[in-house]
Amino acid sequence: MPRLDRLSQIARNNLLTFPAQVNETAPFVRLPKPLEGCRLAIVTTAGLHVRGDRPFAPGDQTYRAIPSDTPAVDIVQSHTSIGFDRVPMLRDVNISFPIDRLRELVARGEVGGLGSRSYSFMGAQREAARIESETGPEVARxxxxxxxxxxxxxxT
Amino acid sequence: MEGIATTSISLVREHTEKVKPPRALWVPFPFGHALGRPDDAALQHRVLRAALELLSAPAGPVLRDFPDDAEGSDQPPAPVQASTIAPATDVPRDVAMETTQMRRYHERWLETSGGRTACGLTGIPVTRFRGVVRFLEEFADGGDADMTERSADVPLPNFVRYCADDLKALYYEGHLAMKSAAGGEEIARWFWGETAAGQLLRRVRNRLDASDDPRWKAAAFGVAR
Structure with a gap:
């Protein structure tokens, strides 16, 4: 995001008062082997899913699985916030879900491979307890x- | 520690400083532009590489800034909203006719995009969007409107929101077919200022927002603000 001083007063206040979770530290996992031997998956908060899958609803803390071989034309976005510009996503899904870029890195041997599925949540959540206790750990498993x-x- | 190594892209540095994810790359791009610019594979690769480079860090949390300034886009940091755009005095009134006209441009969009479209949240095909328009008009007028395509587990305000999103997608993509270089701000000013559909969605928003039900108000906030 551009720096806060470039936003309108309303947009700046919305962000500053947003109840972001405050953590003292993070559970850190080291890379187990060089990236060229690793399998990678995208987890996005862009509210994406395969066309025909259940759209996200306001405050929805569930997730959708997106098979990694899904053609980009079959991925749609039902994120329930209009605080971001949708036009880049209309043009190119890679703007939030860089699946084509990752396939290129795999083809070049820079990344070992892709997981069989990527996962999407919806962002802009003011309440995320269920993601933290239930749906987030489920996706990790x-x-x-x-x-x-x-x-x-x-x-996004 | 057992688990999966993560790296992430951050748009709001102030939030990331609080959440402290293990590894985050802050990027200076507008909301909706996380990887920089659409159809710019070179910039997207630079962002991606910078995020993946953080994986070599032995300890965290790591929060690093992407070195470029906001060169990724000429768009405003956050999208322009309907309430800041005055409608023109000569906006057409017939939404259904306008929607039918937009379908011609949308067909052109589908030809150039290889079939990619953001339409599809309602499950109603674009060929039947006149029905969506009639439903939204009846809803905006305060009627007891509904559509048989709404499944029982989708609350009415959520369905209204999906109808609004599908209609917006038709217009936005149709506009991109007319003018491929248009950015989000230009399209928003056209949609909210010059189209009948934009004025209909303002009225839909007003009815949702007049409700005391927070779920209706949440849907209103997502249709127009």
């Missing part, structure tokens, strides 16, 4: 079962 070593987390 699925990623682990799918042999994923690295998660790339992207916003």
């Amino acid at each position: 699925l990623l682990r079962d799918e042999g994923v070593d690295v998660a790339l987390i992207t916003p």
